[in-house]
Amino acid sequence: MKSIIDGFDGTYNDLIDTVNGILDGSFKGWLAHTEDGDHVHVTPFNDLLEHEVDDDGSCVCGPTIEPAPRNNGSYGWSIIHHTLDGRESAES
Numbered sequence: 001m002k003s004i005i006d007g008f009d010g011t012y013n014d015l016i017d018t019v020n021g022i023l024d025g026s027f028k029g030w031l032a033h034t035e036d037g038d039h040v041h042v043t044p045f046n047d048l049l050e051h052e053v054d055d056d057g058s059c060v061c062g063p064t065i066e067p068a069p070r071n072n073g074s075y076g077w078s079i080i081h082h083t084l085d086g087r088e089s090a091e092s
């Protein structure tokens, strides 16, 4: 399992802020996660529910599934989940 936390630019202070936010539940970033390398789930961190990431996108949030080109020319799938706390509309 590989996880990459999106939402900080790599500076030490931002990393500390991000870790503190994860610990206290205030971090509202997005997590990219793959089990098999073919399906990459993008899920909101600290959402109102746990998202289902171990199948082909049958999560209760109704994720958007899109083909995702790889560097070698083949395609995998990106599965973009939707928040239940409405943070997308707050960001736009």
Ligand SMILES: [Zn+2]
Pocket: 051, 052, 059, 060, 061, 062, 063, 081, 082
């Ligand atoms: Zn979901």
